[in-house]
Amino acid sequence: RQAIAEIAREFDLFIVDDDIYGFLEPAADYQPLTAYAPERSVYLTSLSKSVLPALRIGYLYAPPQTLSRLSSMVRSSVWMPSPLMAQLASNLINSGMADQLVRVQQDEAAARQQMAREILGRYKIRSQPNSFHIWLELPEPWTSDEFANLARNNGVTVV
Structure with a gap:
């Protein structure tokens, strides 16, 4: 991450940090x-992955010198967030319930990783332990x- 930041500085690049799974x-x-x-970074995240799938609200952080331009770009594609969703998000965050729901998602991810290791343990798998x-x-000769x-055909979605 530090190396990416240094490269961005050296070549005057802007970083878009889509961090919806950072939680x-x-x-x-x-x-x-x-x-x-x-x-030189824009940070994006959302509550739909970390808190509730139906809570379709995101957040953007950017340096002050870029915020005006980014705000107008967002307004050109999204009129405004739903006030009800914004209030619900604020209530969940301020009450601490959002943190509890994040922990539920973290526990679920860990349980799924454990299940995958148990089921697929004889195969070579790579993952982040909290993903x-x-x-x-795939072993030979599978494509x-x-x-x-x-x-x-067995009810499993593979991407």
Whole structure:
């Protein structure tokens, strides 16, 4: 992350930090990319993955010099967030309930990772230990299309 920030500075690049799954990392171990180059980063997150799927509200942080331009870009594609959703989000955050719901999501991700390791343990898988996703390396002679078809025929979605 530090190296990416240094490259962005060297080549005068702007960083878009889409951090919708950042909540899955333990807080003590995690710093978003934006933390390494805040002067040239836009930080995006949402409550739909971390708190409630139906809570379709997101947040944007940007350096003051870019905020006006970004705000007008957002307004050109989204008139305004739903006031009801904004109030619900504020209530959940201010009451501490959002933190509790995040912990539920974190626990669910950990349980799913454990289940995947138990079921697929004889295969080579890679993942972040706190993620909803895994990378399964298919053994020979399987191809990804054959595997996806077999999985789909057995009720499993593979992307």
